[in-house]
Amino acid sequence: MKISRFLTAAVIAGVGALVISGCTPSAEDDSGLIEGSAISVAWNQAFYSMNGFTSYGNATANNNINYLVLDGFNYYDNTPALVKNTSFGTYELVSEDPLTVTYTINEGVKWSDGTAVDAADLLLNWAALSRALDTPDFDPADFTDPETGEFTDAFPTDVVYFDSGATPDAGLGLVSQTPEVSEDGRSITMVYDAPFVDWELSFSSPLPAHVVAKNALGITDNAEAKQAVLDAIQNDDAAALAPISSFWNSGFNFTSMPSDTELVTASGPYMITDFVADQYITLKANPEYTGENKPTIEEITIRFIPDPLAAVQALQNGEVDIISPQATADIKTALDGLDGVTVLTGLEGTYEHVDLQFENGRNPENIFSNPLAREAFMKTIPRQEIVDTLIKPIIGDDAILRNSQLFVPGAEGYDESVANNTSLDYEQVDIEGAKALLAESGVTNTDVCILYAANNPRRVNEFALIQQSANQAGFNVTDCGSTEWGGLLGTPGAYDASLFGWQSTSLGVTNSLPTFQTGGINNLNFYSNAQVDDLVAQLNVTFDKAEQITMLQEMDKLLWEDFYGVTIFQFPSVTAYSDRVQGVDPSILAPTIFWNAWDWTVTSGESTEG
Structure with a gap:
């Protein structure tokens, strides 16, 4: 029987068959670990670095794993x-x-x-x-x-x-x-x-x-x-x-099991024991772990399945036990047809956006170093059409435009910030206005290459809508889509605009500030504004919540006035898991489904031989 419930999205201030290795599981040891127990989880991007603190390795696909091993x-x-x-x-x-x-x-x-x-x-x-x-x-x-x-x-x-x-x-x-x-x-x-x-x-x-x-x-x-x-x-x-x-x-960057296994030395409840490029990574309970978060399931295999419909099929076929794919209307329909699966839907702490490269773009003229060109491009992005076409079929009227770089819709300060940050100027496409601005800019090379996840169906559709719209205004939008998009973010000369999601990892007021601060680790588009940097510095030492909100609103206004890029929507979330696993209870923050993997348990019943 399928059970559905809606995940309540916390307001962020400031921003198949059970796979068993062997036959019947052995008895629990003193720690609660079921020897021989194993499950599989699907994720949409492959792991590539055990150091999630670098500009290259800072990605959800890595940090989901690193959270469990470090x-x-x-x-x-x-x-x-x-x-x-x-x-x-x-x-x-x-x-x-x-x-x-x-x-x-x-x-x-x-x-x-x-x-x-x-x-x-x-x-x-x-x-x-x-x-x-x-x-x-x-x-x-x-x-x-x-x-x-x-x-x-x-x-x-x-x-x-x-x-x-x-x-x-x-x-x-x-x-x-x-x-x-x-x-x-x-x-x-x-x-x-x-x-x-x-x-x-x-x-x-x-490390x-x-x-x-x-x-x-x-x-x-x-x-x-x-x-x-x-x-x-x-x-x-x-x-x-x-x-x-x-x-x-x-040294901790690798896309398959390293020959030097010291590189996967772990301190967390799990450790990496197998890794096949672009297929799966296997975590096994760390025998040296003495902490409170001792796992019950001995082995978790994360299978890399970029196509969300393929993830649903894998769940139905018993190839995986838990999935958390990017939500689409097709995914919702497919999951509605499954029995023996619990489905959790709602919103999560991730938002979709388009960033423009202020420096070091792929275009030889570095097109988006020109503020008029940035403003023109922002006018062409069909934000509402993306929401109406790709998001509303999943969660209905809860699918709305996100009109702030710093505030989540519904958070204290959001409405006031939107009223003053000029984001409403980009609610609807304005092709004629974009044409005029592009002509005024004096830009002669209008190439705009957009980086996005080429193996992500929703992003492929978003890119197509943006390309079609922007080309009408005189831009020549080209495809920089890549399956390795995460490692390319922030790389000089690789692209002119990027389409991806930022995922919140904490409730800290400084959580999103490194995205906009000059030289910050998440400043991937070489943006720099002395006023923004000053506000960041003030926010770092301000403990009064009202003052924090006021400064964030001022900063939000500056970002939109600088034509930083556009926000589009808060991510709809969907997690589905087989009734042969229990304890799955996603968080709105990263690492979402994995935050309590040590609490997952295998339900009783016959096991499937591995």
Whole structure:
């Protein structure tokens, strides 16, 4: 029997058969793990990096997996509320002035290879996420491959550069002094140069320092490798930090199971044990994990199925047990015909948008460096037609235009921001107005190549609607669609406009600010506005909610007046799972369905032989 319920979308302020390996599952061990239990989940994009903190690896497809294999100090549940993960470690606010925080790893917490998680891992995390030790004024733009988005072999070997996008006025960028390491080697204490409103969210899950140093410095012993990291950072040793930063940037990028299995060393409840390019990645319960989030299911395989209808078919055929495809009218109809499946629908914390490249576009004249050309193109984007054609058939009247870069529809401050941010000027297509602006711009090369997910049917349809409309105004819209679109985002010379979704990962007021700040990790279109940067800096240290809303409204207005690009809609969500699995309860925030994978359970009954 199919059960449907509507997921209530939290208002974000500021923005088949059960697959069993073997036959009947074994009895539970003391941790609750069912030996031999396995399920499969479908996802629409392949994994490609275990470092989700770089400009290249920062993608949902990666971070869904990384969330389960890399443990951290906190996470969001689906309320959503921030949960302190005290079984991994603790953090203590030592002082408010200056803002001082101590992070401590619990005794006995280990990596999957048995090596202790300790201060070396934390200190490397600080160096990477603060960029405090980076070579000054280095710009990596000339060393980025426009075909892949990765750094080229020509990248200088003597440069210290951590590709985390940190800026000196936010997050760990505000911790410019090297943290103090405790005598027992399990804690670091960080002193901020200035207050930071979202300090609890600034210290992400660390990567294994010993793996980094072994590869970067040619060290074979784990303890020596950890000490080398500590020495390099504490002594600001550029000769050692250069290869360390280089490996941190690129060493965890892989599209199939690496021959060096140390690269998948994990600290979370699961670890990567198998990975076939463009097909699937398999996670197995980490035997060294001692935290509270111990899994019940021993093995989870994430199968990469870009076509949402194919994902539905896989669920129906028993090839996968859980799917969360991009919602379309066809998907809703197909799921309505399935029995033995629970379907959850609603809205999620992701919004669709088109961004324009202010610099480093593919067009030889860099067309969107011209504000009149940007304004003209925005007038051609058929936002309402996209919503009416592709989204309303799924969720009905809940499908509305999103008219803010910073506020979710329904959030406090949204209506007032929309009334003042000029977004309503782009509610309807204005071809004649676009023609006039394009002529006035003086642009002679009107090529606009749009990057999007070429294997995503909804995005293919959106691209076609935009292309047809913009061409009527004199633009020559060409296809930069790619199955590797995620790694290409922000790559100089790769495209002129991009069509994709931003997914909220937290409720922090600073959550979306790196998208618009000069040099921010999510600033993929080379946008820069001194007033916006000033507002970002103020928001980073403002704790009063009313003042935050006022500043966000001002910033939203500036973004639209700069012809940054357009927002289109809040994502409709659909999750469906077989009645042979329980505990699936998606969150509006990333990592959505995976946030409580350790709570998933296999229902009783006959198993399917694997």
